[in-house]
Amino acid sequence: MAIILSVSSPELSDERVQALTGDLCRTITKETDVEAKLAEGVDQKGAKGEPISLGLIVLTILSGGSAVGLLDVIKSYLARDSTLELTLERNDGAKLIINAKNMRKEQIDEAFNTFKEFLLEC
Numbered sequence: 001m002a003i004i005l006s007v008s009s010p011e012l013s014d015e016r017v018q019a020l021t022g023d024l025c026r027t028i029t030k031e032t033d034v035e036a037k038l039a040e041g042v043d044q045k046g047a048k049g050e051p052i053s054l055g056l057i058v059l060t061i062l063s064g065g066s067a068v069g070l071l072d073v074i075k076s077y078l079a080r081d082s083t084l085e086l087t088l089e090r091n092d093g094a095k096l097i098i099n100a101k102n103m104r105k106e107q108i109d110e111a112f113n114t115f116k117e118f119l120l121e122c
Helices: 014-031 064-080 105-120
Strands: 002-008 035-038 056-060 085-090 095-099
Touching: 002 014, 014 035, 014 056, 014 064, 064 085, 064 105, 085 105, 095 105
Parallel strands: none
Antiparallel strands: 002 056, 002 085, 035 056, 085 095
16 A cells, blocks of 8 residues: 655755655665655646655555554654654545644644554555
8 A cells, every 4th residue: 555645844944854754764664664765756737847746755554563663753753843744645535644733742642543543544
C-alpha cells in the first residue's frame, strides 16, 4: 500500500521543510520496514521550471508492524518541532492531518492511536 506523507510548517522556510523531509525520509528507511522515497515533482501543463514536490514522501507500508515503526519515527520528529504538520493521504483519497502544536501528551497519544488505525485500514 502506498501513502503520501506531506510535511509542512507555517514557521519554517521551504528550504528547511525540504531538508527536514529528506532527513525524515532517510530516518524512516533506516529505522523501519517502510519503503520511503522523496516524491518526484509532477509537471503541470504550461508551468515553467522544475516540477516541485516540496515536503512529499511516498511511503510503501508492507505490514502492520511497519506502521508501528513509522509512528515512532513520526512522534520523534513532532517532538523536535511542534510546528510541523504532517498529512497522510491513502490511495482511496482519505486524509489524516497531524499537528502537535499546543497538544498535551494525552492528546498526542490519542492522535497517534487514530493515526495507527488510519494506516491499518488501508
